[in-house]
Amino acid sequence: MPQLSFEQCNIEEICTSVGGSKKLLDELRGKLREWLKLQPHLPHDAEDERLDWFLLCTKLSLELAKQKLDAYYTIRRFIPEFFRNRDPCAPGMNNLHDVMQFVLLPKSNAGNDRTCIVRFISDDANIFRVEEVCRYLFMINEIQMVEGHNSGYNLILDLSMMSAGQLVGMTPSFIKKCDVSASAHAIRLKGIHILNAFSLVNSVVTMVKSILKPKLAKRIHVHANGNFEKFHQFVPKSVLPKEYGGTYSNMDDLDVLLRKKLESWRDWYLEQDNVLVDESLRPGPVVNGDSPFGFSGSFRKLDVD
Template sequence: MTLISLPPAVQQAMEKEMGRDRAGLTSDVANLRAWLRHQPHLPQDQSEEWLERFLIGCKYSVERAKTVLDMYYTVRGAVPEFFSDRDPLGADVLRSVSAVYYFPVPGYTPEGYRVSLSALADTDPSVFSPRDYMKRMFLVADVRLQEEPCLGEVLLFDLRGFTLQHLVKFTLPLAKKLLVCGQNALPTRIKQIHLLYAPSFADKILAIFKPYMKEKLAKRVYVHTGGSEGLAKFFSTDILPEEYGGSAGSRSELNLAWQKKLESYRDWILEEEKKRADESRRPGKTRLANELFGMEGSFKQLAID
């Protein structure tokens, strides 16, 4: 799976908007590197290109990048559900590939946003594991960060076949960890979330996730009772899979291509899994999981009528 590169004109427009150019970005990377040298609890072997992508995803803000970079490594120790046992050939990842289509499409929107699609490949609730699916989502995010900068994310969720039996598998602690990690521990900016073919209980889906969304993100959630026809006013659907009227290939082809990409990164993924914040060396107060996410025992599963 090859991702189409960010159009230079789009990145140049972003640099102009943020008041940064190549020289400014190089200076920002040096500043971020200097800050890292004073953070003994964090890994120190990031490439210049990786730090550049991190800064671009943080809107060229060095201070924002510091905060996100610290969280990026902190959650890797605090959330083993997502960031441990990450072998792309592991049973949990392979189960997810069979149960759920999940992939970024190759192309960009005109604004330079990357579109990712989630949909059930197998509608049997017994084979659906939110934990496996979320682990795979973060694997894909890490591989993308190795390959590309991204100015914004558009998330599509095709809810055909999604039932209350699927929904009750999302516990509130798991939902909170997903949103905290997705919003605070990755250099990404979610521009739109679209629920396609929304079922009658879409309000219950939102009731689980919206409490943990930042206010700005919560306003960017769009609910569609139909499919891709409702997306036309947001971006050209030509970049989508053929099942949605696009020309990017079929869902099964794209899903398999991304799994092959993860497998091609297997050695790197297994080595990278060892890199996380060393809380014993953190200057100041240690960051514990219950401080990041709240005590697990204080959450109850959402009641579904």
Template sequence: MAMSKKPFQTTLSEAMLKKAYSELGEDEERRQQVIAIIQKWFGQQPHLQRIRLEDYSIICFARGCKYSMEKIKHKLDLQFTLRTALPEFFSGWDPLKPKIQDALSCGSFLPLLDYDQHDRKVIVMRPGCFDPMLHKPEDIEKANLMISDTMGWKDEQIFVTGMVIIIDCQGFSLNHLTLKPLTLTKKQMYYLQSSPISPKTINFIRTNSVFHSAYNVVTNMLNDKMKQRLKVHGSDFKSLYKEIDRKILPKDYGGDGLSLAELTEHWKEKVEENREFLMDSERNFRVDESRRPGKAKTAQDIFGIEGSFRKLSVD
């Protein structure tokens, strides 16, 4: 695959460049070096030839993988393999489709616009914000992933400083739990493994009795390292403020940031603005398994039978 005509130009602030240098050993020379190595490797993989790999994506993965070449290669291959093997999440990526419009209007995945006191990205997830009788979980997940891709394409800093997650369980009901197949949850958890970054902490708020049933199911899919990053605050926002700067939190949580409704509208508009990028990613981020060296990977190979999923691993 041909190199980009123009060298990659980072948009990180001076403070973030210093952080990337001190924590990742990143400088201009190393950025260009990793791009050259990965682009050359990518061009030698027959099954990846349909994919247009941007220099920006390489740098994001490099930062998330702490510049480990083998991890970068593994995560990139896994990312595109799963995007191919999970059509229930990665097909029909047109944000103007009525079902996707409805899903975006629910506000299930809401990155905050400001960073916290540790310069981390904060993402609010709301698994109980939609009526599970009206919305298919696959459509909600598609909308969430579209927002995630839109966020990541514009935000270099998240790959340097990392992210924290708030899971707001308000409205989470027995129907949310029973109408979503366990296999779908497992596939979501598996896909997290292909992300170049993993959450520093996952904070549960406004929990209820149904949450605890779901919590037990999900934690069984996590390894011990990830379990240590889970924090259950319940309705104690003062406890949450110790983890995340209150000033940047939504007004709904006693903060000074945009409300959940305002964030929902903001990200719906952003996804619509990036419609072409998202539709292109659906077409272009596909592995040609017929050309994979060795044995092609099918969904059955990757996910196996019920109960055979590996626990979520994190660095």
């Protein structure tokens, strides 16, 4: 079976789109690396590509990149259900894959955006855990930080096989965890597109929009069942699998390729379980972990352009 590889976006174009250049990125990476070495509470293992991710996703702001990088490591301790026990070969992963398919499209669109598709393939609420979905998505993003720089994500949620019972975990508290976690990962969302939604989903979307920043809330689109015409205005057919009117491969094959990609990163995920912030060494006030969001005030909100 072929391996999943991502079409490389033009790094110079991405730098230009955020008001900089490749030369500036190189200079800032060196400064961010030197700053990281001086932080006794933070791990020092970040790859150059990971540092580039934080710089590009903060529009080449060195100070914001420092904040995001600190948050990236800090959040692992406070939201372990998303960032610990991330073995892609664990038996529990079978339940997740029995319910859902995950696809990260290898091709980017003309704006250097990457598209991620999450598709329900079973309505079984007994084996569905919404926190496992988020953990898997953040596992995917860990790989993108190194292998697939982009200008942002289009997240596609296909709810054609979703049941009302699978919505139980979508509470305001859970949405807040997702918001804070995505901010710590410096994720830039260009759009969230919900396909094949049933009526109850509209109430959930309204609740979600009330929690998110207005600019991001406006980027949530619910598309009519089976009607991809408007959807294709956001994500072109050329990068989509055939199930969504596209011309690139199919969901089954792409889902398997992404699973294999995560399995190839297994050693890294297991190692990172023990790569945490040491709050006893943090200069200044210790980050408060009394509640899941006790630390969130010092983190920026989800990045939107």
